Amino acid sequence: MIDASAIRSRFAERGFIANEAFATALQLVLALDKPLLVEGPAGVGKTESAKVLADVLGTRLIRLQCYEGLDSLTALYEWNYPRQMLHIRLTEASGADLPSREAEIFGEAFLLKRPLLEAITQDRPPVLLIDEVDRADEPFEAFLLEVLAEWQVTIPELGTIRARHAPHVVLTSNRTRELSDALRRRCLFFWLPYPSLSEEIAILHARIPGLADRLAAEIARAMKIFRTLPLQKAPGVAESLDWARALMTLHRDHLDAAAVAQTLGCVLKVHEDQRTLDSHPEALGPLLDTAPETLAPGGHSLETDFGLGTVDRR
Amino acid sequence: MFPYSTLPENLAAFCDRLRREHGFRVGPRELADAARALTIVPLADERVVRDALRPILSHTQADVLAFDAAFDRFFHARPFNDHADPLQQDPELLSVPARSALHDAELDARSRFGPTQHVADAHVYATDAGTADDLEPGAVRLRYSPLEGEAPTPVLDPPDEEWRTAARALVNRFEAGLSRRWRPSPRGQRFDLRRTLRGSLHTSGEPVLPRWRARRRRRARFVIVVDGSRSMGESSIAALQIASAIASATGNVEVFTFSTAIRRVTPEVLRAAAGARVRLPALQHAWGGGTSIGASLKNLLQRSADRLLGRDSVVILASDGLEAGDSAVLRDAMSRLHRRSASIIWLNPLLGSSGYEPVAQGMRVARPFVTTFAWVGDVASLLQLARTAGVRA
Numbered sequence: 001m002i003d004a005s006a007i008r009s010r011f012a013e014r015g016f017i018a019n020e021a022f023a024t025a026l027q028l029v030l031a032l033d034k035p036l037l038v039e040g041p042a043g044v045g046k047t048e049s050a051k052v053l054a055d056v057l058g059t060r061l062i063r064l065q066c067y068e069g070l071d072s073l074t075a076l077y078e079w080n081y082p083r084q085m086l087h088i089r090l091t092e093a094s095g096a097d098l099p100s101r102e103a104e105i106f107g108e109a110f111l112l113k114r115p116l117l118e119a120i121t122q123d124r125p126p127v128l129l130i131d132e133v134d135r136a137d138e139p140f141e142a143f144l145l146e147v148l149a150e151w152q153v154t155i156p157e158l159g160t161i162r163a164r165h166a167p168h169v170v171l172t173s174n175r176t177r178e179l180s181d182a183l184r185r186r187c188l189f190f191w192l193p194y195p196s197l198s199e200e201i202a203i204l205h206a207r208i209p210g211l212a213d214r215l216a217a218e219i220a221r222a223m224k225i226f227r228t229l230p231l232q233k234a235p236g237v238a239e240s241l242d243w244a245r246a247l248m249t250l251h252r253d254h255l256d257a258a259a260v261a262q263t264l265g266c267v268l269k270v271h272e273d274q275r276t277l278d279s280h281p282e283a284l285g286p287l288l289d290t291a292p293e294t295l296a297p298g299g300h301s302l303e304t305d306f307g308l309g310t311v312d313r314r
Numbered sequence: 315m316f317p318y319s320t321l322p323e324n325l326a327a328f329c330d331r332l333r334r335e336h337g338f339r340v341g342p343r344e345l346a347d348a349a350r351a352l353t354i355v356p357l358a359d360e361r362v363v364r365d366a367l368r369p370i371l372s373h374t375q376a377d378v379l380a381f382d383a384a385f386d387r388f389f390h391a392r393p394f395n396d397h398a399d400p401l402q403q404d405p406e407l408l409s410v411p412a413r414s415a416l417h418d419a420e421l422d423a424r425s426r427f428g429p430t431q432h433v434a435d436a437h438v439y440a441t442d443a444g445t446a447d448d449l450e451p452g453a454v455r456l457r458y459s460p461l462e463g464e465a466p467t468p469v470l471d472p473p474d475e476e477w478r479t480a481a482r483a484l485v486n487r488f489e490a491g492l493s494r495r496w497r498p499s500p501r502g503q504r505f506d507l508r509r510t511l512r513g514s515l516h517t518s519g520e521p522v523l524p525r526w527r528a529r530r531r532r533r534a535r536f537v538i539v540v541d542g543s544r545s546m547g548e549s550s551i552a553a554l555q556i557a558s559a560i561a562s563a564t565g566n567v568e569v570f571t572f573s574t575a576i577r578r579v580t581p582e583v584l585r586a587a588a589g590a591r592v593r594l595p596a597l598q599h600a601w602g603g604g605t606s607i608g609a610s611l612k613n614l615l616q617r618s619a620d621r622l623l624g625r626d627s628v629v630i631l632a633s634d635g636l637e638a639g640d641s642a643v644l645r646d647a648m649s650r651l652h653r654r655s656a657s658i659i660w661l662n663p664l665l666g667s668s669g670y671e672p673v674a675q676g677m678r679v680a681r682p683f684v685t686t687f688a689w690v691g692d693v694a695s696l697l698q699l700a701r702t703a704g705v706r707a
Contacts, residue, residue, distance in 0.1 A: 004355070004362065024355065024365035031354045032347055039375060069495035081508055176621055181339055184373035191378040230616070 003027060007056070015206040016045065016052040017199050025190045026053060035148055035169035037133075037184065040192035042174055043236020047131055049192070050170035054127035062122075062167070063129045064115040066136035072143045076153055078112045106157035120151055120163035128167040133183075134176045141183055148186055195237060197224055203237060208244050218255040218287060219244055223267075225283055231273045242266040255287060321357075325349060328388050332371060336380050340371055360389075467594045467601065468551045470586035473559035476693045481559035483700035488534035488628050488657070495530060502526030534656070535566045537622050539614065541633030542571040542601040549663035550601075553632035554583065554594075556661070556690055560630075561587035568622055572610035575599035607637045607676060608644030615650050623654035631684075632661040637676025645679045652683040656705045665689040 002010075004023040011018045018026070026049075029036045038046045054061035064075055084105045091101065113121065119128040133141065147153070151163035171187060173179060195203060200220040204211055219240055227234045235243075243266040252259045268274045277283070318324045329345050332338040347370045355366045364385055372378045473481070496502075498509060509525035517523075538557040542550045550571070561567045561583050569583040570576050577600035586592045594601075614622075623629075629651055637644055651658060660680065664670045666689045681687070686703045690696045 004365075020361065021365040021368065024362060025369040028351050028354070028366060028369060032350055034347065036369070069493070081511070085511075174620075178621070181373070185339060185341070185343070187373075188369040189373050189378070190369045191375050 002030060010056045011052055012206065014052050014055055015203075016048060017195065017202045017206060018049070019195075019199065022049070022190060022192065025188055028188055029168055029170070030057075032188070033166055033168075035171055035187045037171045037173065037179075037187035037189050038192050039173045039175060039189070041194060041234060041236060043238040044192050044194060045237055046172040046192055047129065050127055050129040050131075050172070053168065053170065054129075057127065057168070059124050059168075060122060060126040061129060062115050062119045062126050063131060065131045066133050066140070068135055068137065070136045070140055072140065074114055075116045075140070075143075076114050076147075077117045077155060078114065079106070080110045080112050084110050108158070111155070111158070116147055117153055117161070119167040120153065121161065122165065122167070125165035126167050128169045130169065130171045132174060133171045134173040134179060138180065141180055145182055145186060194223075194227055194234075197221065200224075200237070200240060204240060204244050207241055208248065211244055211248065212253045214254055215244065215247060215252065219247070222255060222260075222284060222287055225287070226267065226277075229276060229280060229283060231268065231276055232270050233268075233273060235267045235269075239267050239269075260284065321352065322349060324389075325352070328385075329371065331388055332381075332384055336377075336384055338371060338377055338380075339373055344371055467597055468554065470551075470554055470558055470582065470592045470594065472586055472589045472591065473555060473562055477555070477559040477696070478562050480693050480696040480700060481556070482563040483697060484703065485534070485536070485560065485563040487700050487703055488536075488705070489531050492529040493532045496527040497530050499526055499528035502528030504528070532626055533564060533566050535568070535622070535624070535627045536560055536564065536630060537627055537655070538567065538569045538630045539576075539611070539632070540569065540571045541573070541605060541607065541631075542597065543573040543605040543633075543636075544602055545605060545634055545636050546632075546663065549634070550632070552663075552691070553661060554579075556632070556696065557630075558583045558586040559696070568618075570614060571597060571600045572607070572614075573597075573599060573601055573603040574606050574610075576610040576614050604638050605633070605636055605676075606639040607631075607633055607635070607680075608639045608641065608647050611647035611651065612643055615647060619650070619654060623651070625656055627655040628657045628659065629655045630659045630661060632663075633676075634662060634664050635660075635674050635677035635680060637674070637679075641675050641679045644676060648680045648683040657685040657703070658683060659686045659688065659699070659703055660684040662687065662689055663691075666691050 004020060004027045007023040007026050008018055008020070011023070025036060028034070038049065040046055050063075051061055087105055087110070088101075091104075094101075096104075115128070119126055130144070133144070136144075148169065151166045152160055154160045171183075194200075197220050200223060201216050204216040204219060223235060223240050243263060246263045246266045247255075247259060250259065250262065264274060264277070268277060318327055325348055326345060329338075329340045329348070333340045348367055351366045351370055352363065355362045357363060364382070367385070368378065368381050372381050496504060498506060504527045506525040506527045509527075510521045510523070513523055513525055514521040538553075538560065540550055540553045540557060546553075554569070554571070557567070557569045561569070561580075565584075567580065567583070568578070569580045570578050571594075577597055579594060579597070582592050582594050648658075662677070665687070685705070686699070688695070688699050688702075690699055
């Protein structure tokens, strides 16, 4: 049995910084064979955690992306109708008797396995990621409950397929609608919040090798400040990574007003939010190095190095 | 240190406490899982035990927030402090060596946006019974307002048949566009090859009866926000009755009441719509106090806009518009509601009285964003609304 500290270190090797609470929750998923429902703000790594879990366990990741209108057949199995029709046409002259032909066209060769069926017919327990389960309709949620409880699927023509190994299930939700109590009670629940300052710095270093310590710390601090502003779309970890990459591409080794102005689109993705930041200039101000008087109209620094390093003005 | 002598007893008592005092949905299954989990994790480390029990016993974000305080209170008999500023508990913020200006800036930003925001949230959004007692001491001063008060909780009667019919007319008025989902339908536009083949089994493979698929109509979602402040008087209960009538006509309804705080009452209204006589739970600051429409709407938007609003949403606001708060906040909230909904219906009880002109500060600010302005006092006026209300161009 793999314990929480081992999970943490193996996740860290793969660039995912999990705190103790999350590692314990994952340990319980493996030990209790219960699904894990992960909720949290957008962009904190809910989906990524399932991918990394599959990688750590060395099994397949099977992903069921939920969307409005997803029905049980799309999630379970479908018969390959065109192929069945073709097969019937092609074997019309074969002279085989009806029962054997029927058995043939309802065989596994004509079955299209969708994620849920795929997940229960694996040789090793895979990680089943049911992504954004809140986007699926409520009837689908009820159907999902049945599958999660029984791990068996009945196909009228083939019989009942029982899972050889129950998959490890991770469900994610962005809370676009409330999930039913029944589903919540079947799952372990974990609220994945924004990372703390040190966690965010660790994530930046883990995902972006070669990032300067100072820049990482400044980005993490700026993010922390952004998330306290009354924004419509608070930036997640994905945004900090994008931002760090953008700043590295521009050869910046620290944050200043010009750098922020150039790359703000990586962080704040709603026009109103950029305006909100403008109306709170004092929030980021002291984090930035450049004094406002060196800014030309339009917010560009007159002393910009155009990415070539420090400009020596003699 | 523990209330009982054995671990299972303590665990069972803790679950019982969570269920009774904090409204956790904890049953035998959770208890059994928790017991199993404790056989897996090292018991010597309290943090690990806490981390292990939290995902098993809590099912929602609100549960997670309440869990640690409940755990402390049960196992350490420590006082509640679950609204402490999370930034203050983050020692790294203070320990990272940095220029002092930077450091000051952070503290500065925190004092400006952190705790004040926090307290204001708690103030406006009473999420759960018991929140009033859980606030840090500093918050109490901010909470108090001579305008706030708690009235006895109202009782909702199930809507009768006339009201249901009228509400159905209103709901039908807001049939939204077509869904992207193709469903079998006798009068569809798209030929359904698979079903036709399936159906042709009866006729020895000859497709005699063609089958069709069509796209369904999307249903509108009704977001009903009822002003429960004292100035509304009996009208707020009338508005809740309208809400329950609408809820009986469509399941796609969310209902909130607000006074100085806002609170979701959808489950109660749905029960009334299903034919029960329902007494609303203790609404605290969401009923019978002063009126802060803007702050309440802003809070609703911040917390639930993504979940509630969209191109299919019809927002029904029942309020007299006598706003006590900042009208700029109300304007901002209304404009965001306006942008993110198909229609805003403002039900104002004062419209029922003759000679009323919507000139109060709150109404003046909100008016440009309102699609339909009306009051529903009886079935006839609800039917009238169903005929005139519309989606904005």
